[in-house]
Amino acid sequence: MSQVSILYAAAVLVVWMTARVSSSRPFRLWIYLAASWIFYFSLDARFLPLLVLSSVFNYHYGRRIRRRPRVALLWAGALVNVALLGVFKYLPAFQALFPDSPFWQHVRQIALPLGLSFWTFQALSYLFDQYRGDETRPSLGEFCLYMGFAPTVMSGPICRVGDLVPQFRAPFAGSWESVREGAQGVWVGVGMITLARMLAAGHGGFGVADAFALRGPLGTADAWVMLLGYGFQIYFDFAGYSRLVIGVARMFGFQLPENFDRPYLSTSVTSFWQRWHMSLSFWIRDYVFLPLAMSRREVWWRHVSLVISMAVFGLWHSASWLFLLWGVYQGLMLVGHRLWQQLRRGAAPIGPRWLRSAASWLLTFLVIILSWTLFRAEGASHAAGILTAALIPAAGLQLPGGFVLLVLGLVAGYFASQLAVSRIPQRAPGLLSWLPMPARFACYAAIFYLAVFRAAEAQGFIYAQF
Amino acid sequence: MDHSASHASMIEYLKTEILRDPDAEIEPHTPLVSSGLIDSFSLIQVVQELEKITALRIPASKVAPRDLDTVSQMFATAARVGMPR
Amino acid sequence: MPTRTQIARGLLAVLIFGGSLELFARLDDYISYGAPMWGVYNAETLYVRDAIGKRGIPHARFRKWGLNALGYRGPDLIAGRPTVVCFGASETFGQQEREGSEYPRQLEQELNARAGAQAYQVLNAAYAGQTVRTATLRVPEIAAMARPAAALIYGVPASYIEPPPLDAPPVPPGRIEQPRFELRIVDRVRTLLKGMIPSSVQTWLRTREIRADRGAATAVARLPEANIQRYRDDLSKLIAALRQEGITPVLVTHVDAFGETLSDSDRALLTSWRKFYPTLQEEGFLDMERRANDAVRSLGAETGVPVIDLEKAMPTAPANFTDFAHFSDAGAAIVAKTLADGLLPILNRE
Numbered sequence: 063m064s065q066v067s068i069l070y071a072a073a074v075l076v077v078w079m080t081a082r083v084s085s086s087r088p089f090r091l092w093i094y095l096a097a098s099w100i101f102y103f104s105l106d107a108r109f110l111p112l113l114v115l116s117s118v119f120n121y122h123y124g125r126r127i128r129r130r131p132r133v134a135l136l137w138a139g140a141l142v143n144v145a146l147l148g149v150f151k152y153l154p155a156f157q158a159l160f161p162d163s164p165f166w167q168h169v170r171q172i173a174l175p176l177g178l179s180f181w182t183f184q185a186l187s188y189l190f191d192q193y194r195g196d197e198t199r200p201s202l203g204e205f206c207l208y209m210g211f212a213p214t215v216m217s218g219p220i221c222r223v224g225d226l227v228p229q230f231r232a233p234f235a236g237s238w239e240s241v242r243e244g245a246q247g248v249w250v251g252v253g254m255i256t257l258a259r260m261l262a263a264g265h266g267g268f269g270v271a272d273a274f275a276l277r278g279p280l281g282t283a284d285a286w287v288m289l290l291g292y293g294f295q296i297y298f299d300f301a302g303y304s305r306l307v308i309g310v311a312r313m314f315g316f317q318l319p320e321n322f323d324r325p326y327l328s329t330s331v332t333s334f335w336q337r338w339h340m341s342l343s344f345w346i347r348d349y350v351f352l353p354l355a356m357s358r359r360e361v362w363w364r365h366v367s368l369v370i371s372m373a374v375f376g377l378w379h380s381a382s383w384l385f386l387l388w389g390v391y392q393g394l395m396l397v398g399h400r401l402w403q404q405l406r407r408g409a410a411p412i413g414p415r416w417l418r419s420a421a422s423w424l425l426t427f428l429v430i431i432l433s434w435t436l437f438r439a440e441g442a443s444h445a446a447g448i449l450t451a452a453l454i455p456a457a458g459l460q461l462p463g464g465f466v467l468l469v470l471g472l473v474a475g476y477f478a479s480q481l482a483v484s485r486i487p488q489r490a491p492g493l494l495s496w497l498p499m500p501a502r503f504a505c506y507a508a509i510f511y512l513a514v515f516r517a518a519e520a521q522g523f524i525y526a527q528f
Numbered sequence: 529m530d531h532s533a534s535h536a537s538m539i540e541y542l543k544t545e546i547l548r549d550p551d552a553e554i555e556p557h558t559p560l561v562s563s564g565l566i567d568s569f570s571l572i573q574v575v576q577e578l579e580k581i582t583a584l585r586i587p588a589s590k591v592a593p594r595d596l597d598t599v600s601q602m603f604a605t606a607a608r609v610g611m612p613r
Numbered sequence: 614m615p616t617r618t619q620i621a622r623g624l625l626a627v628l629i630f631g632g633s634l635e636l637f638a639r640l641d642d643y644i645s646y647g648a649p650m651w652g653v654y655n656a657e658t659l660y661v662r663d664a665i666g667k668r669g670i671p672h673a674r675f676r677k678w679g680l681n682a683l684g685y686r687g688p689d690l691i692a693g694r695p696t697v698v699c700f701g702a703s704e705t706f707g708q709q710e711r712e713g714s715e716y717p718r719q720l721e722q723e724l725n726a727r728a729g730a731q732a733y734q735v736l737n738a739a740y741a742g743q744t745v746r747t748a749t750l751r752v753p754e755i756a757a758m759a760r761p762a763a764a765l766i767y768g769v770p771a772s773y774i775e776p777p778p779l780d781a782p783p784v785p786p787g788r789i790e791q792p793r794f795e796l797r798i799v800d801r802v803r804t805l806l807k808g809m810i811p812s813s814v815q816t817w818l819r820t821r822e823i824r825a826d827r828g829a830a831t832a833v834a835r836l837p838e839a840n841i842q843r844y845r846d847d848l849s850k851l852i853a854a855l856r857q858e859g860i861t862p863v864l865v866t867h868v869d870a871f872g873e874t875l876s877d878s879d880r881a882l883l884t885s886w887r888k889f890y891p892t893l894q895e896e897g898f899l900d901m902e903r904r905a906n907d908a909v910r911s912l913g914a915e916t917g918v919p920v921i922d923l924e925k926a927m928p929t930a931p932a933n934f935t936d937f938a939h940f941s942d943a944g945a946a947i948v949a950k951t952l953a954d955g956l957l958p959i960l961n962r963e
Binding site: 357 | 567588591608
């Protein structure tokens with residue numbers, strides 16, 4: 063915890079109090095907008111003008127599309143946004159093709175504006191929705207707030223105009239009850255981020271990043287432990303961050319879309335993608351997969367569309383072959399699950415129900431954990447090395463024992479806690495409220511201890527780079 | 529085909545072809561997409577069926593899953609964006 | 614109005630929260646460093662007291678700090694390899710640096726890198742609070758154990774602000790006085806608060822604490838000449854003791870984080886320094902450093918002992934220090950390089 067985080071907490075309090083006492087809706091809107099832009103400025107001062115420019119452009123462009131819903135107009139608008147992403151996000155990656163060109167040396171230096179991928183996707187969905195004739199018609203101020211909304215501007219969840227703007231218009235919904243709910247979300251989010259940071263910091267100075275820096279032949283156990291470590295680091299990190307953000311917005315009475323729904327408990331890849339980074343997954347479904355799949359009638363084309371959509375999902379993260387491959391892999395797994403379902407349709411089930419669920423869960427879990435290789439590896443040969451080690455049994459363990467124990471302990475603890483929570487009837491809402499008071503406060507102390515005294519050692523947030 | 533007949537035939541289609549559960553309880557206002565009963569893959573079949581029942585062409589770029597969440601929304605959407613064949 | 618039960622429940626909740634925090638702190642120490650769950654755990658557990666003063670327990674460990682077989686920080690010595698011994702206090706022990714980045718260890722790497730082989734080893738004979746006088750009394754013992762070729766003397770003038778009286782009775786040997794019980798969470802909270810509370814508030818708190826000290830009432834603006842003279846005398850005794858054992862002494866001037874002009878943050882830093890020595894006013898510290906270093910230079914000239922003028926060589930950039938005088942990793946690296954520059958010609962002459 064630093065002076066900066068205290069400053070942000072104080073700012074949240076001031077904005078909350080101001081919003082609470084003001085009865086004027088426009089005044090509250092401007093307070094939110096000013097606070098959001100100041101927040102963005104404090105994080106990445108250079109690119110605030112870009113955010114404002116994109117907001118103003120897309121607002122006016124969306125109005126045009128609504129007045130004259132022409133496909134060509136829509137595509138031109140989408141192209142402008144994609145070009146913006148292209149310049150800042152994808153162009154620098156092409157420098158590798160022209161290693162000696164001084165021009166490309168400069169291109170490589172282009173910095174990524176904070177949250178660009180997130181708010182540009184929000185702009186795109188607005189243009190598409192306006193083309194479809196969506197009822198929500200934001201004002202300029204409302205649209206700017208939608209684009210730069212402080213809780214989501216950095217790393218989502220990716221919202222839709224139809225979800226957010228009506229909430230901007232509603233009376234202030236921040237109550238003590240919403241503050242309590244929001245604070246609990248923040249608390250759980252901080253706890254999850256702390257777990258992610260524990261994996262990053264590792265044990266005895268050896269963390270997840272050090273595992274991926276290992277060179278030389280890896281054992282099968284090495285590969286799976288490091289993939290598990292990364293898979294849970296990225297989950298705790300991003301899901302925890304999303305929880306935190308949703309919690310902060312909840313304090314102000316806003317209901318943001320969920321971003322994660324215990325994805326590692328999924329029993330199929332299809333279900334996993336309805337529970338992991340949901341706001342992006344649904345975005346891809348609505349604006350890439352469905353239009354694409356509906357453009358032809360054949361069933362095979364739906365499968366192709368699914369793979370293409372997941373490839374776009376992968377490329378959203380970064381322009382690299384590995385992310386493209388990662389997306390294609392996910393698409394193929396989804397198609398595979400689909401075909402398997404069709405094959406088994408009408409067939410008699412094999413074995414007892416619990417065994418089928420357990421087998422489906424395990425297979426799904428392994429397929430997903432394995433996919434993090436492509437997400438995290440530093441190059442094709444690195445990825446190939448990890449995959450080979452993971453899939454072809456090899457003895458030996460390079461990873462230090464403390465790190466292995468930390469990863470396996472956290473993973474086992476996570477599943478045990480999920481199992482415990484599912485078994486205990488929920489008497490009251492809230493993650494820990496089912497516990498007796500002493501145990502609950504011991505849990506709060508655990509989160510507090512880990513977050514405040516241990517998490518400071520570790521590095522930043524994985525999704526901030528996307 | 530009148531209003532309730534088209535609703536009934538869509539519900540029948542959903543029960544037999546999509547959910548494969550003749551005992552499923554579907555009303556014109558039952559949420560289907562948001563509740564997870566219909567996934568995005570099946571949604572495409574549903575749209576094709578909708579085109580068949582209404583004898584309209586529904587342009588892909590004009591519909592979103594939230595416009596097709598219930599049977600009654602499906603027909604409202606078809607009426608709004610559908611084009612005669 | 615809250616009822617009595619509500620108050621009791623609230624107190625219980627606070628108690629459980631605090632108790633759990635303490636338990637987690639101990640568990641953390643146990644998992645991270647193999648520390649005992651119960652009992653006292655602090656840096657003083659590294660030491661006992663013998664007839665001379667504080668002495669490291671062989672192979673003792675506290676957090677990341679580990680002592681060698683001789684009871685000094687660092688790895689065990691290798692027989693027959695030329696050894697340089699470093700005398701000093703907390704700056705030399707290395708309070709803030711990451712493990713292995715304290716300047717004696719970096720000096721060893723620097724010397725060997727320049728020699729192109731594992732030609733030298735450095736014995737870090739310092740501990741927090743060691744004075745030139747106690748170092749002098751240790752010389753015969755260190756000479757017998759390690760046979761060093763040269764000794765670097767990084768004296769700390771501030772320890773002569775309130776030196777123990779010359780006729781102070783020796784403290785009887787035994788264990789170092791420790792509190793019966795300590796809350797380990799307290800130290801963590803203190804560190805946390807230091808990062809959170811604005812420095813102006815911290816300075817204000819320190820000023821209050823200094824004022825509350827008895828010595829502050831009679832605080833002087835300039836360290837009396839007698840104290841500087843005593844520092845000089847003790848240094849010359851250490852030089853004599855080293856020479857008697859055939860060890861080449863090398864003096865090093867003391868360096869602090871302050872430049873020629875003082876900024877506001879420098880003033881705050883001075884107050885945090887004074888907190889340890891309330892009887893000298895803030896303005897006296899820089900004057901003390903100047904005069905003490907002059908004394909070191911003149912002593913060097915007088916006795917023919919080489920002086921490495923670290924004060925002149927070291928940039929006072931904030932990145933080199935973690936507080937008024939303790940080094941950061943980067944600062945310790947500069948110290949190591951400077952010392953290696955000065956030391957290598959001497960070692961080559963030996």
